[in-house]
Amino acid sequence: xxxxxxxxxxxxxxxxxxxxxxxxxxxxxxxxxxxxxxxxxxxxxxxxxxxxxxxxxxxxxxxxxxxxxxxxxxxxxxxxxxxxxxxxxxxxxxxxxxxxxxxxxxxxxxxxxxxxxxxxxxxxxxxxxxxxxxxxxxxxxxxxxxxxxxxxxxxxxxxxxxxxxxxxxxxxxxxxxxxxxxxxxxxxxxxxxxxxxxxxxxxxxxxxxxxxxxxxxxxxxxxxxxxxxxxxxxxxxxxxxxxxxxxxxxxxxxxxxxxxxxxxxxxxxxxxxxxxxxxxxxxxxxxxxxxxxxxxxxxxxxxxxxxxxxxxxxxxxxxxxxxxxxxxxxxxxxxxxxxxxxxxxxxxxxxxxxxxxxxxxxxxxxxxxxxxxxxxxxxxxxxxxxxxxxxxxxxxxxxxxxxxxxxxxxxxxxxxxxxxxxxxxxxxxxxxxxxxxxxxxxxxxxxxxxxxxxx
Amino acid sequence: xxxxxxxxxxxxxxxxxxxxxxxxxxxxxxxxxxxxxxxxxxxxxxxxxxxxxxxxxxxxxxxxxxxxxxxxxxxxxxxxxxxxxxxxxxxxxxxxxxxxxxxxxxxxxxxxxxxxxxxxxxxxxxxxxxxxxxxxxxxxxxxxxxxxxxxxxxxxxxxxxxxxxxxxxxxxxxxxxxxxxxxxxxxxxxxxxxxxxxxxxxxxxxxxxxxxxxxxxxxxxxxxxxxxxxxxxxxxxxxxxxxxxxxxx
Numbered sequence: 001x002x003x004x005x006x007x008x009x010x011x012x013x014x015x016x017x018x019x020x021x022x023x024x025x026x027x028x029x030x031x032x033x034x035x036x037x038x039x040x041x042x043x044x045x046x047x048x049x050x051x052x053x054x055x056x057x058x059x060x061x062x063x064x065x066x067x068x069x070x071x072x073x074x075x076x077x078x079x080x081x082x083x084x085x086x087x088x089x090x091x092x093x094x095x096x097x098x099x100x101x102x103x104x105x106x107x108x109x110x111x112x113x114x115x116x117x118x119x120x121x122x123x124x125x126x127x128x129x130x131x132x133x134x135x136x137x138x139x140x141x142x143x144x145x146x147x148x149x150x151x152x153x154x155x156x157x158x159x160x161x162x163x164x165x166x167x168x169x170x171x172x173x174x175x176x177x178x179x180x181x182x183x184x185x186x187x188x189x190x191x192x193x194x195x196x197x198x199x200x201x202x203x204x205x206x207x208x209x210x211x212x213x214x215x216x217x218x219x220x221x222x223x224x225x226x227x228x229x230x231x232x233x234x235x236x237x238x239x240x241x242x243x244x245x246x247x248x249x250x251x252x253x254x255x256x257x258x259x260x261x262x263x264x265x266x267x268x269x270x271x272x273x274x275x276x277x278x279x280x281x282x283x284x285x286x287x288x289x290x291x292x293x294x295x296x297x298x299x300x301x302x303x304x305x306x307x308x309x310x311x312x313x314x315x316x317x318x319x320x321x322x323x324x325x326x327x328x329x330x331x332x333x334x335x336x337x338x339x340x341x342x343x344x345x346x347x348x349x350x351x352x353x354x355x356x357x358x359x360x361x362x363x364x365x366x367x368x369x370x371x372x373x374x375x376x377x378x379x380x381x382x383x384x385x386x387x388x389x390x391x392x393x394x395x396x397x398x399x400x401x402x403x404x405x406x407x408x409x410x411x412x413x414x415x416x417x418x419x420x421x422x423x424x425x426x427x428x429x430x431x432x433x434x435x436x437x438x439x440x441x442x443x444x445x446x447x448x449x450x451x452x453x454x455x
Numbered sequence: 456x457x458x459x460x461x462x463x464x465x466x467x468x469x470x471x472x473x474x475x476x477x478x479x480x481x482x483x484x485x486x487x488x489x490x491x492x493x494x495x496x497x498x499x500x501x502x503x504x505x506x507x508x509x510x511x512x513x514x515x516x517x518x519x520x521x522x523x524x525x526x527x528x529x530x531x532x533x534x535x536x537x538x539x540x541x542x543x544x545x546x547x548x549x550x551x552x553x554x555x556x557x558x559x560x561x562x563x564x565x566x567x568x569x570x571x572x573x574x575x576x577x578x579x580x581x582x583x584x585x586x587x588x589x590x591x592x593x594x595x596x597x598x599x600x601x602x603x604x605x606x607x608x609x610x611x612x613x614x615x616x617x618x619x620x621x622x623x624x625x626x627x628x629x630x631x632x633x634x635x636x637x638x639x640x641x642x643x644x645x646x647x648x649x650x651x652x653x654x655x656x657x658x659x660x661x662x663x664x665x666x667x668x669x670x671x672x673x674x675x676x677x678x679x680x681x682x683x684x685x686x687x688x689x690x691x692x693x694x695x696x697x698x699x700x701x702x703x704x
Contacts, residue, residue, distance in 0.1 A: 018555040019485050019567045027484035030491070393590035400495045407488070436502050443512050444505035445586055450603060450611070452662035452671070453522055454587050454618050455529045455652070 079192035094215035121153035183381035401433035461596035493578030576630025580623035588619035606668035624679035628686035
C-alpha cells in the first residue's frame with residue numbers, strides 16, 4: 001500500500017511522464033489573459049454603474065437583426081458608423097506603419113511606441129486611480145499622488161518597452177497593466193458601439209492578416225524579409241521558472257543552456273508533429289524528417305528569431321469622428337489602442353545549435369514561445385468587461401468562450417505554423433455565448449436555482 | 456450580508472475545489488487545460504438544455520412533475536455529455552501515447568489517467584458550482600440576505616452553496632468512477648454513476664416542499680460522501696491491482 005500511496009501522491013521517484021510538462025506554454029498564455037480579464041472585471045464592477053438589465057425584448061431584437069434603437073441615444077446606426085470609422089482609421093494607421101517600416105524609420109516608430117505607452121499609463125492610469133480613490137475612499141493627498149503617478153507610469157512604461165533591462169515578470173506585468181487600462185476605457189463606450197466595435201475589429205483582423213493585400217500581412221512579410229522585429233507591444237509568454245531561481249534574463253540571450261532549465265518541447269510543436277505524423281502516415285510518407293525539416297529550415301532561415309510582431313500606429317490624432325460629443329475620451333485612447341492593436345499570434349520556435357539528447361528524445365532543444373499581441377488582450381477584456389456590466393453569469397460564459405477560442409486558435413497555429421489572427425474565433429465565440437447566455441441560460445438557471453433544484 | 460458573508464458562501468461552494476485545484480491540478484498544466492475544456496463542455500450541455508426547455512419556462516409552481524421531467528432530461532443529457540467526453544479523452548490518450556513513444560518517454564501511467572479523469576470531473580463540478588451558485592451570489596455581497604418561501608429556515612445563498620458543494624463532490628468523483636468503469640468495461644460501475652447522479656438530482660425535488668430544504672441538503676451531502684467513499688474504494692482497488700501486476704511482471 002505504501003507503494004500505491006507513493007504512486008498516488010506523484011512520487012518523483014516514478015519516471016516523469018509526458019503529462020508533467022505538456023501544455024505548459026498554453027497555460028503560460030492562458031494565465032495572463034485570465035489575469036487581465038479578471039482585473040478588468042474587477043475594475044468594471046467597482047467603478048461602473050451597471051447598464052440596466054435589459055428585458056428580454058432587447059435581446060430578441062438583437063437576435064432578429066435589431067429594430068429601432070434602444071434607449072439612451074445608443075442605437076445601431078451610430079454604433080456601426082463609429083465602428084467603421086475606427087476600423088478605417090486603424091487600417092490607415094497600419095498602412096502608414098508599414099510605410100514607415102519600409103523606409104526604415106525605426107526611431108520614430110520607437111518614439112511613438114514610447115509616447116503611447118507612457119500616455120496610456122499616465123493619463124488613463126491616473127484617471128482610473130482617481131476614480132478608485134474616490135470610490136474606495138482611500139486617503140491620499142494630492143502631493144503624494146502627483147509624486148507617485150508619474151514615477152509609477154514612467155517605471156511601468158520603461159518596463160514595457162525595454163524588456164532586456166528589467167525582470168521578465170515586471171515586463172509582463174507592465175504589459176498587462178497597459179492592456180487593463182485600455183480595455184477599461186473601451187468598456188465605457190455605449191453598449192451597441194462596443195459590440196459593433198468588437199465584431200468590426202474581429203473582421204478587420206481576419207482580413208488584415210489573411211488577405212494578400214492586408215496591412216498586417218504586408219508588415220509581416222517585410223519583417224520576415226528583413227529579419228527585423230517591428231517595434232510593438234507584444235506579450236511574449238516566456239517561460240518563467242521560479243523553482244529554479246535562475247536569472248530570468250537568461251532567456252533573452254537567445255540560447256538557453258539546456259541543462260539548466262526544464263526545457264521540453266512546446267505543446268504547439270507537439271500538436272504540430274502529432275498532426276503531421278498522422279497526416280503523413282496516412283499519406284504514406286515518412287513523417288519525422290519532413291516535419292523536422294520544415295521546422296528547422298524555418299528556424300535557420302530566420303536566424304532562429306522568426307519573430308514578427310505587428311502594431312497599427314495612428315500617425316496623427318486628427319481622427320474624424322463625427323460623434324465627438326458622444327465619447328470625448330475616444331480620441332485620446334484611439335491613439336493608444338490603434339498603436340497597441342497587434343491582433344496576431346505567432347509561434348517562435350527557437351532552436352539552438354546543440355542537440356541535447358537527454359532533454360527530450362526529439363534531439364533539438366527548443367523553446368517555442370507563443371506571442372500574443374496586446375490588442376488581443378485588450379479586446380478579449382473589453383468583451384468580458386462589457387459582459388460584466390450585465391451580470392456575472394455572462395462573464396463566466398464569455399470567459400470560457402474566449403479561452404476556448406484561444407485554444408482553437410493555438411491548435412490552428414500548430415497546424416498551419418504561420419501567423420494567424422487571434423481575434424476572430426474568440427470574439428465570435430464570445431459574442432455567441434453572450435447572446436445565448438442572456439437569452440436562454442439565465443432564465444433557466446434562475447428558475448432552477450430559486451427552487452433549489454440543481455443537477 | 457456584506458462582503459464577508461458573500462465570500463463565506465463562495466468559499467463554502469468552491470473552497471474544496473480551490474484547494475483541489477491548487478494542490479493537484481495546477482501542478483500539471485495539461486490538467487488545467489483538461490479542467491477548462493470539461494467546464495466548457497458542461498456549459499455547452501447546459502446551454503443546449505436551456506434551449507430545449509426555454510419554451511416551457513416559467514413553470515407554474517404547483518406542478519412538481521414538470522420539474523421531475525426537467526431533471527430527468529437534464530441528467531440524461533449530462534450523462535450523454537460524459538460519454539462524449541470519454542470518447543474525446545480516448546482519442547487524446549492515443550495521441551499522447553503516440554507522442555510519448557516518439558520522444559521515447561514512458562506512456563501515460565494509471566495515475567496519469569486517473570488524474571485526467573479527476574481534472575475532468577473537477578471541471579464539471581466547478582462549472583456546476585459557478586453557474587448555479589456563484590453567478591447568483593452577487594446580492595449576497597450587499598447588505599441583506601434572501602430567503603426563498605419554501606425554505607424559510609436557511610438563507611437561500613447558504614442552501615445553494617451547500618447544494619453546490621455536494622454536487623461538486625459528486626461530479627468530481629463520479630467522473631473518476633465512470634472513466635475507470637469505461638476503461639475496465641465494468642457494467643455495474645457504469646450503471647452506478649448515472650444512477651447516483653439521477654438519485655441526487657431527484658432528491659432535490661424534496662426542496663419543493665415547504666421546509667424541504669432542511670431534509671434535501673443534508674441528504675445530498677450524504678450522497679456526496681457515499682460517492683467519495685465508493686470512488687476511494689474503486690481507486691484503491693485499481694491501483695493495488697496495477698501494483699501487483701507490475702510486481703509480477
